[in-house]
Amino acid sequence: xxxxxxxxxxxxxxxxxCDHVSKTFYSLAGDHLVVDDLSFxxxxxxxxxxxxxxQCGKSTILNLIAGLExxxxxxxxxxxxxxxxxxxxxxxxYQTTNLFMWETVMQNVEFGPSVRHVPRKKRREIAQKYIDLxxxxxxxxxxxxxxxxxxxxxxxxxxxxxxxxxxxxxxxPFGHLDAQTRYLMEADVDRITHAEKRTVLFVTxxxxxxxYLADRIILLHNCPTSVHKExxxxxxxxxxxxxxxxxxxxxxxxxxxxxxx
Amino acid sequence: MxxxxxxxxxxxxxxxxxxxxxxxxxxxxxxxxxxxxxxLAPSYSLPSPVKVFQTFITKLTKTAPEGATLGQHFLASLxxxxxxxxxxxxxxxxxxxxxxxxxxxxxxxxxxxxxLKPIPPIALIPVMIVLLGITIKAKAVLxxxxxxxxxxxxxxxxxxxxxxxxxxxxxxxxxxxxxxLFTIAIPSAMPMIFAGLRVAMGSSWMAxxxxxxxxxxxxLGYMISVGRALLRSDLIIVGILCxxxxxxxxxxxxxxxxxxxxxxxxxx
Numbered sequence: 001x002x003x004x005x006x007x008x009x010x011x012x013x014x015x016x017x018c019d020h021v022s023k024t025f026y027s028l029a030g031d032h033l034v035v036d037d038l039s040f041x042x043x044x045x046x047x048x049x050x051x052x053x054x055q056c057g058k059s060t061i062l063n064l065i066a067g068l069e070x071x072x073x074x075x076x077x078x079x080x081x082x083x084x085x086x087x088x089x090x091x092x093x094y095q096t097t098n099l100f101m102w103e104t105v106m107q108n109v110e111f112g113p114s115v116r117h118v119p120r121k122k123r124r125e126i127a128q129k130y131i132d133l134x135x136x137x138x139x140x141x142x143x144x145x146x147x148x149x150x151x152x153x154x155x156x157x158x159x160x161x162x163x164x165x166x167x168x169x170x171x172x173p174f175g176h177l178d179a180q181t182r183y184l185m186e187a188d189v190d191r192i193t194h195a196e197k198r199t200v201l202f203v204t205x206x207x208x209x210x211x212y213l214a215d216r217i218i219l220l221h222n223c224p225t226s227v228h229k230e231x232x233x234x235x236x237x238x239x240x241x242x243x244x245x246x247x248x249x250x251x252x253x254x255x256x257x258x259x260x261x
Numbered sequence: 262m263x264x265x266x267x268x269x270x271x272x273x274x275x276x277x278x279x280x281x282x283x284x285x286x287x288x289x290x291x292x293x294x295x296x297x298x299x300x301l302a303p304s305y306s307l308p309s310p311v312k313v314f315q316t317f318i319t320k321l322t323k324t325a326p327e328g329a330t331l332g333q334h335f336l337a338s339l340x341x342x343x344x345x346x347x348x349x350x351x352x353x354x355x356x357x358x359x360x361x362x363x364x365x366x367x368x369x370x371x372x373x374x375x376x377l378k379p380i381p382p383i384a385l386i387p388v389m390i391v392l393l394g395i396t397i398k399a400k401a402v403l404x405x406x407x408x409x410x411x412x413x414x415x416x417x418x419x420x421x422x423x424x425x426x427x428x429x430x431x432x433x434x435x436x437x438x439x440x441x442l443f444t445i446a447i448p449s450a451m452p453m454i455f456a457g458l459r460v461a462m463g464s465s466w467m468a469x470x471x472x473x474x475x476x477x478x479x480x481l482g483y484m485i486s487v488g489r490a491l492l493r494s495d496l497i498i499v500g501i502l503c504x505x506x507x508x509x510x511x512x513x514x515x516x517x518x519x520x521x522x523x524x525x526x527x528x529x
Binding site for chain 1: 424426427429430431432433434435436440444445448449451523524525
């Protein structure tokens with residue numbers, strides 16, 4: 001089955017391709033190799049989860065793909081173009097609340113279009129569409145301080161989508177949320193990515209979240225980070241956290257993860 | 262339920278106001294007791310509140326003994342303060358922002374700025390008198406100086422404290438450096454900039470009164486210094502109370518402005 005998957009993958013063009021990427025942070029205290037010879041591909045409209053334990057440089061990988069950091073070795077190609085800096089084609093959703101606190105929900109969501117000087121009426125329309133999609137209708141005029149953590153992350157997701165990027169990177173977007181909200185948000189992301197087909201690269205250290213959301217899980221080695229193993233997940237959606245298949249895969253990945261530590 | 266909550270809030274606010282009013286009344290009462298009733302101090306050194314109030318009323322229309330009514334003094338002070346302050350803000354805030362945003366502006370301006378920063382504005386009064394005489398211009402320059410420093414300092418650190426994650430987000434949306442400055446850095450620095458404006462207001466008001474005490478022919482500080490020369494302590498106290506009242510009014514105006522310009526509130 002894994003062989004068949006590889007064959008199928010080769011017939012498609014990857015939208016993200018990391019080719020032997022390494023990243024070292026240089027400092028006076030010593031050089032720190034964070035990403036070591038990392039190679040993987042992501043295909044159009046695929047939901048790929050980068051899964052790995054704690055401090056293993058997963059965020060660095062997303063920053064490299066976003067173009068906020070440049071690799072020390074190797075190259076990253078997104079949509080046929082090498083990454084040399086940030087681009088509106090690659091949206092980011094971060095772990096911490098990074099909304100613009102001085103802007104309303106609406107202004108936050110329409111930030112991307114307004115940077116590109118999309119006319120006011122048009123960008124209101126776009127923003128409204130994604131505010132509705134993430135379920136925040138009625139909160140357009142609120143300031144982020146008034147919203148709960150989960151709602152703030154919804155605004156963050158709507159903001160990334162409203163810029164209509166080719167790929168969306170999410171860096172542990174639910175890391176700070178309580179378990180209950182987390183389940184709700186996972187279900188919503190599942191719904192949103194189904195409604196609005198995009199290529200999503202999702203980082204998490206939660207194995208349930210990974211299996212619930214992913215088309216494919218890339219299990220990463222601990223520091224320095226490289227690809228340890230890949231799992232294709234083709235259970236029907238929405239998935240059931242307690243289904244036997246789900247639990248079996250969960251156990252398999254958890255066992256394998258212990259080897260990466 | 263909501264209405265009930267609002268009612269309790271309103272009641273509580275009324276309660277607070279009543280208490281504040283009481284504490285002021287008690288203060289005046291003690292003052293009255295100490296001066297008019299017990300006569301602990303001779304009336305030329307500490308007049309009773311009644312006397313002070315009478316002087317206040319007469320000073321509204323009479324120009325004796327120093328040649329101007331209270332209103333004229335007030336306007337004279339305000340005019341100088343306003344000119345110097347506005348100039349200081351208009352130059353200081355953008356300069357602070359530019360210093361924080363463009364490295365080369367920082368490199369050029371910083372040596373001069375670091376040299377001027379620790380000088381207390383009041384120390385400049387003699388220099389200003391020598392250079393510009395006992396004129397409005399001299400005082401305006403002084404006020405300008407005491408305004409510009411806190412404005413630069415606060416705008417600078419406000420911009421420097423912009424969260425890098427906010428800038429990253431803006432970059433991933435394709436915002437140019439210029440767009441990042443105007444849509445991210447400046448709005449997020451607004452609370453800091455406003456705090457700077459407040460500090461500047463305080464220090465410039467202080468510098469102004471000091472300058473008027475030393476060298477002027479009009480203004481509240483001048484009135485106070487004449488009061489001292491003539492042993493008219495009632496005049497001095499009227500001057501001091503006016504300064505206090507103006508301080509309260511100004512900080513109230515700032516609260517209003519801040520509500521207008523600083524949006525979204527503080528991050529949790």
